[in-house]
Amino acid sequence: MIAAAHIDTLMNQGWPAADSTELDGWVVRRTAGVTLRANSVLPTGAPFDLGKALEYVENLYAAHDIAPSFQVGPAAQPGDLDDRLAARGYEVRNPTLVMGAEVADVLANLGEPTESVNISAVPDDSWMDFWWSVDGRGGSAAQAAARQILNRGRALYGVIPSGQPVKAIGRLALVDDWAGLYCLAVDPAHRRQGLAQAIIHGLLQAATTTRWVWLSVLEANTAARTLYDRLGFQAVSRYHYRVKA
Structure with a gap:
């Protein structure tokens, strides 16, 4: 691929x-x-x-x-x-693992979403605060640095619902005819309700010029890998980090 x-x-x-x-x-x-x-x-x-x-x-x-x-x-x-x-x-x-798929195949495997997804071109404060509360590491200075990363590339941002309280979010980086799925996060109180799939569906449907999508998933995260397998993703690469002790 x-x-x-x-x-x-x-x-x-x-x-x-x-x-x-x-x-x-x-x-x-x-x-x-x-x-x-x-x-x-x-x-x-x-x-x-x-x-x-x-x-x-x-x-x-x-x-x-x-x-x-x-x-x-x-x-x-x-x-x-x-x-x-x-x-x-x-x-x-x-x-x-790095996994990839054709956008059309993933959308077909997702079916109709359970929730509507609000899509924007920038992460607002509610999106950012929710992501940081679920997956953030560090205080306000680290959050500001993370926002720099997000704002340096073209991307779409999905959120459920459009107002407070936020239940789920995701980010789709746009690079050439590919898109990368990042920052997929669901409130623990609302998991197993199809919200992650709804976010993926909303983001991919909005990326009208994108043919392929990639994502990365920890090898040990068997639950997420099972979902991505079902959606039609296949392993295209892998990596690990080497960090000086």
């Missing part, structure tokens, strides 16, 4: 860091320590001098009070990077 290197590029655009430094084939991302993706190296090419590149990354992240981290998938360069990082004391975090 798609090459691993291409999906890495799409995901990088779908969740863009506030600051990125190009380092001889690597993209060194920084966003005040908020989310691993936005504060890790995307190793898209092999540096000429790997040792010096690693030292540069570690010193840069240390200067910003961020744990040195790498997103390691099938396209990571150099090919033995995972082993080299392990030998340097980096630990594995968050083994994750």
